[in-house]
Amino acid sequence: MRVPFTKMHGLGNDFVMLDARERTLPPVTGPVAAALADRRTGIGCDQLILLQPASADAPGADFRMRIFNSDGSEVQSCGNAARAVALLHGSDAAVETAGGTIRVSPRDAGAEVDMGAPRFDWDDIPLAYAMDTAAMPVGWPYAGGTMHNPAAVNVGNPHVVFFVEDAYAVPLAEVGPDIETDALFPERINVNVASVSSGELTLRVWERGTGLTRACGTGACATAVAAIRRGLVQSPVTVHLPGGALTIAWQQGGTIMMTGPAQTAFTGSFEWEDFA
Structure with a gap:
């Protein structure tokens, strides 16, 4: 199965973006994410970002963003990736994450992101x-x-x-x-x-x-x-x-408002079986 990807970055924090909002992909597991993130044998990135349809328990969200670190661990939030997602999506959106729903708005050469309220307890x-x-x-x-x-x-x-x-x-x-x-x-x-x-x-x-x-x-x-x-x-x-x-x-x-740049580096595709 050949899968397209977009390589993006925010201030050099780089991402492999997989868009599964309108097409079905095999399950993204920690080992698959780590293999794709490897800078010698994979595409190379700090985080793998998977976009999917919003889940039923996120009313009002336009779509879901899942975030995998380069070691394959899944995390709740990523501000730089949120700006890249805003640029990729191309319009204002409410984005479901494991850390809560955030709002993204594309701006010239970047994005503004409402990251939600901080917690201190x-x-x-x-x-x-x-x-x-x-x-x-x-x-x-x-x-x-x-x-x-x-x-x-x-x-x-x-x-x-x-x-x-x-x-x-x-x-x-x-x-x-x-x-x-x-x-x-x-x-x-x-x-x-x-x-x-x-x-x-x-x-x-x-x-x-x-x-x-x-x-x-x-x-x-x-x-x-x-x-x-x-x-x-x-x-x-x-x-x-x-x-x-x-x-x-x-x-x-x-809530916290973050503004900054994001950029597309290149696009490409890979054979899923090479990394599964």
């Missing part, structure tokens, strides 16, 4: 036990220092956010895996390190199931929300990631 992250998620009384050492008192935010998927003097001075590739898999986070965690300068944020992200990426939309949302809650920045705020910048707007009690 410890059991919504989730954490293994109760604590203040605005300034968690925990820390992790690394060569040259210690990161401590992070914030935790669920923006459709779980994030822990550390504010440091220099985001690029932290060896995130070394400390990220330890934090991601710490017993404090029973569903693992996305790890963000951010620094503040002139009212803007510089951010690097270790994504659970993927590793270091050039950009993480939900990480930018979680970090902006955490910084606004602490009074470090004001909304809207520019978040600078290795792949480029996003604009995040959020007011207490409201």
Whole structure:
């Protein structure tokens, strides 16, 4: 069976998009997603995105987006992918995700996405036990220092956010895996390190199931929300990631609005049996 795909990216966070809204595909499993994501023997991507008809328990959704990390694990939300989906779809849409229904709107060279309201309760992250998620009384050492008192935010998927003097001075590739898999986070965690300068944020992200990426939309949302809650920045705020910048707007009690670019890299097709 030959299957078409679209390769897209948002600030260098790249995706293989499979559209099963009007055609039937075989089941996408974790091993299939991981095989397609492999950069040496597959198409190569940070995440595989599967578009399907909306499910019966998502009234009002136009279609469903499922997200698989490069290790084959399925996750709830992906902000950069949401912008790519908006571009691919070509018009405003309500999109069902495992983290809730989001709204996407194409814009010039990108999209605006209403990511929904952030959640802060410890059991919504989730954490293994109760604590203040605005300034968690925990820390992790690394060569040259210690990161401590992070914030935790669920923006459709779980994030822990550390504010440091220099985001690029932290060896995130070394400390990220330890934090991601710490017993404090029973569903693992996305790890963000951010620094503040002139009212803007510089951010690097270790994504659970993927590793270091050039950009993480939900990480930018979680970090902006955490910084606004602490009074470090004001909304809207520019978040600078290795792949480029996003604009995040959020007011207490409201939803998170993310604006940024997305792009189609190329299209192609593959034989399903080669990866099943």
